[in-house]
Amino acid sequence: MKSMAEIKREVGDGKAVSACSGGVDSTVASCLAQKAIGDRLTVIYVDDGMRREGEPEAVVSMLRGFGMRVRILDAGDEFFKSLKGKIDAEEKRLAFRHTFYSVLGNEVKRVGADYLIQGTIAADVVETAGGVKTQHNVLEQIGVDTRQFGFKLLEPLKDLYKPQVRAVARELGLPEDVSEKMPFPGPGLCIRVLGEVTPERVEILRKATKIIEEETSMLPAFQRFAVLHSDRATGVRDGKRSYGYIITLRLVESEDAMTARAVEVPYYLLKRISKRVFDEIPEVSRCLYDITDKPPATIEFE
Amino acid sequence: MKSMAEIKREVGDGKAVSACSGGVDSTVASCLAQKAIGDRLTVIYVDDGMRREGEPEAVVSMLRGFGMRVRILDAGDEFFKSLKGKIDAEEKRLAFRHTFYSVLGNEVKRVGADYLIQGTIAADVVETAGGVKTQHNVLEQIGVDTRQFGFKLLEPLKDLYKPQVRAVARELGLPEDVSEKMPFPGPGLCIRVLGEVTPERVEILRKATKIIEEETSMLPAFQRFAVLHSDRATGVRDGKRSYGYIITLRLVESEDAMTARAVEVPYYLLKRISKRVFDEIPEVSRCLYDITDKPPATIEFE
Numbered sequence: 001m002k003s004m005a006e007i008k009r010e011v012g013d014g015k016a017v018s019a020c021s022g023g024v025d026s027t028v029a030s031c032l033a034q035k036a037i038g039d040r041l042t043v044i045y046v047d048d049g050m051r052r053e054g055e056p057e058a059v060v061s062m063l064r065g066f067g068m069r070v071r072i073l074d075a076g077d078e079f080f081k082s083l084k085g086k087i088d089a090e091e092k093r094l095a096f097r098h099t100f101y102s103v104l105g106n107e108v109k110r111v112g113a114d115y116l117i118q119g120t121i122a123a124d125v126v127e128t129a130g131g132v133k134t135q136h137n138v139l140e141q142i143g144v145d146t147r148q149f150g151f152k153l154l155e156p157l158k159d160l161y162k163p164q165v166r167a168v169a170r171e172l173g174l175p176e177d178v179s180e181k182m183p184f185p186g187p188g189l190c191i192r193v194l195g196e197v198t199p200e201r202v203e204i205l206r207k208a209t210k211i212i213e214e215e216t217s218m219l220p221a222f223q224r225f226a227v228l229h230s231d232r233a234t235g236v237r238d239g240k241r242s243y244g245y246i247i248t249l250r251l252v253e254s255e256d257a258m259t260a261r262a263v264e265v266p267y268y269l270l271k272r273i274s275k276r277v278f279d280e281i282p283e284v285s286r287c288l289y290d291i292t293d294k295p296p297a298t299i300e301f302e
Numbered sequence: 303m304k305s306m307a308e309i310k311r312e313v314g315d316g317k318a319v320s321a322c323s324g325g326v327d328s329t330v331a332s333c334l335a336q337k338a339i340g341d342r343l344t345v346i347y348v349d350d351g352m353r354r355e356g357e358p359e360a361v362v363s364m365l366r367g368f369g370m371r372v373r374i375l376d377a378g379d380e381f382f383k384s385l386k387g388k389i390d391a392e393e394k395r396l397a398f399r400h401t402f403y404s405v406l407g408n409e410v411k412r413v414g415a416d417y418l419i420q421g422t423i424a425a426d427v428v429e430t431a432g433g434v435k436t437q438h439n440v441l442e443q444i445g446v447d448t449r450q451f452g453f454k455l456l457e458p459l460k461d462l463y464k465p466q467v468r469a470v471a472r473e474l475g476l477p478e479d480v481s482e483k484m485p486f487p488g489p490g491l492c493i494r495v496l497g498e499v500t501p502e503r504v505e506i507l508r509k510a511t512k513i514i515e516e517e518t519s520m521l522p523a524f525q526r527f528a529v530l531h532s533d534r535a536t537g538v539r540d541g542k543r544s545y546g547y548i549i550t551l552r553l554v555e556s557e558d559a560m561t562a563r564a565v566e567v568p569y570y571l572l573k574r575i576s577k578r579v580f581d582e583i584p585e586v587s588r589c590l591y592d593i594t595d596k597p598p599a600t601i602e603f604e
Contacts, residue, residue, distance in 0.1 A: 089536065089545070194533045194535075195533070229531065229533050230532075230533050231497070231531050231532050231533045231603075233496075233600075233604070234391065234599070234600040234602065234603065234604055235597065235598045235599045235600060236596060236597040236598060236599075237597070237598060241600075243391070244598070244599075248590055267566045270593045271593065274594060278598050285594070285597075285598045285599050286592065286594045286599045286603075287592075287593055287594050288550055288592050288593070288594075289590060289591045289593055290588065290589075291569075291572045291573065291576055291589055291590070292576060292587070292588045292589050292590075294538060295537065295539070296537045296538060296539060296544075296546070296580050296587045296588075297535065297538075297546075297587050297588045298536040298537060298538060298543075300536065301533075301535040301588075302535070302536060
């Protein structure tokens with residue numbers, strides 16, 4: 001495969017690090033790198049505190065099952081510190097990205113590698129260049145020189161769209177859990193917490209995310225997730241006024257994330273999901289359901 | 303009727319003013335007062351800038367059709383000024399209420415009246431006393447002395463619940479437009495604009511409200527309305543990132559507003575409503591649908 005040859009040629013006898021979130025893009029990129037340079041690859045899993053329940057453990061154990069050498073960086077505190085007080089969506093993305101590459105840059109140095117391999121795909125580059133949003137993993141295209149973080153970047157998938165990446169995953173013999181995996185944003189739950197990102201608010205969203213993933217698993221969807229609003233709304237708990245959190249449920253169908261349709265969720269299921277949310281997360285007193293396609297909305301809120 | 307006799311006895315040979323929004327409560331209270339004291343009643347319609355499209359004209363012409371002497375107070379600027387910079391729900395309610403009674407107090411003085419008649423009903427008093435929210439027309443129960451505004455208060459309906467008020471309306475021979483009228487909050491669109499209330503944001507909500515009222519008119523509902531969030535979300539317009547407004551659709555069934563069920567809106571209709579919203583209000587890029595009963599939510603968001 002062409003990208004493997006490129007990795008071999010670039011890295012030569014040196015070492016490389018790949019950042020892997022467990023998503024299909026970064027897992028495919030890491031597999032290609034492993035096949036290209038074998039043990040001279042270190043796979044890094046950055047636990048940024050923004051992952052879904054049980055996700056870090058599950059991903060790391062899967063990657064180790066593929067024979068990869070994986071290091072986990074427990075960096076939640078650094079991410080929360082960099083996000084403190086920030087409420088603007090783009091500022092949050094920038095803060096996340098800066099912390100991500102600083103943390104990673106330190107690790108690249110520690111390992112003694114020159115290269116960072118990551119799973120940027122074509123849609124990330126197109127959307128960033130087109131001004132739709134700044135994908136957190138798109139650096140050179142927006143004029144960020146990665147040498148400030150101490151490494152050169154290799155992006156073996158940057159000419160492929162999502163369906164092609166899934167095809168490569170199948171070709172590499174990766175399990176369906178990977179090849180058909182639902183996309184999850186690079187900055188994780190962080191961009192689904194509107195307004196300030198605090199550990200408490202991420203924890204509320206993490207619980208709601210789990211409920212929505214469990215309760216809608218029988219519905220086909222490209223992505224299914226919860227969003228926590230910064231707006232709050234009045235509610236009634238035990239006969240008293242409360243000022244509760246608002247959660248939005250979002251399910252979309254899509255081929256390549258460039259356009260998307262809101263999934264029709266049966267009303268009985270919406271009611272069942274919201275009941276579980278109110279029972280299990282007392283801070284939440286209102287559930288909304290997003291009925292918007294892309295365009296005019298994006299899939300995510302930020 | 304008992305309340306008419308009370309109004310007669312209290313007001314005596316003096317004058318009274320009634321504040322009428324055109325809702326069933328204040329229209330019934332004004333009708334009772336008119337029957338009790340005839341021409342010594344002046345009905346005031348406060349145009350606070352927070353009404354629905356065409357509402358002030360329609361209400362005033364209806365009240366005049368009932369033979370009432372109606373004065374319109376064009377006070378939008380004063381309300382917007384008092385709300386400027388306020389984002390907390392309770393602060394907004396307090397600012398609205400203070401402006402409302404100041405404006406009205408001036409008018410009571412101008413007319414030379416001693417009494418203000420208003421359509422407070424039992425649910426308003428119960429919810430305010432119970433701490434669910436501060437109804438804007440409940441004053442004495444929360445320790446506000448109306449003499450600061452220059453009048454004494456008469457509340458002929460304060461022992462009745464909504465279904466009883468509707469029965470009185472029918473008994474008085476008021477048309478169905480009044481007796482079966484959908485409730486509308488005292489502070490109007492103001493409490494459906496989350497965050498700061500500006501003329502521009504109220505205008506966006508006014509357009510969305512009209513669309514929802516028109517498109518859902520065939521569905522039975524106790525209330526049907528739109529909410530404008532202060533949170534915004536990313537969207538795509540003409541291939542470029544936009545940061546658009548979020549509108550929530552809310553329809554509820556209820557008997558007395560003390561409890562309520564979210565109305566199931568067919569999916570095709572949700573899509574049709576949202577399409578009209580995006581076509582007619584380019585500032586909006588996302589539509590949500592509220593699926594929450596009361597409790598745990600309240601009917602309104604603030």
